[in-house]
Amino acid sequence: MNFLTCIHCAASMAFHPFLSIDERMPISLLEIHQRLISDGIVSSEASANATLVYAVKWMEGFPLDFAKSAVKVNRARLRKLGIDIAKPYGGQISPSSQRC
Secondary structure (H helix, E strand, O other): OOHHHHHHHHHHHHHOHHHOHHHOOOOOHHHHHHHHHHOOOOOOHHHHHHHHHHHHHHHOOOOOOOOOHHHHHHHHHHHOOOOOOOOOOOOOOOOOOOOO
């Protein structure tokens, strides 16, 4: 990779707080619900539960229709935790990160 590519990666990370270094630690499935509420991503238990269901579906390989607004909303919530359900599940829930 060249210098400009690394600058692009660094700039992308600066504008996306869900990619910060402290968010790259693995997260357990049970932590997702708690973090959604404690981090202020959702305001209700029902919203946290709905988002958790999308994470479970993603882990189980259930096909998600990213054109639907509900999927977009829940993907955005999970991305704030560093989890991108648009990417294939790799056997561990690790917040996403970009590498230069």
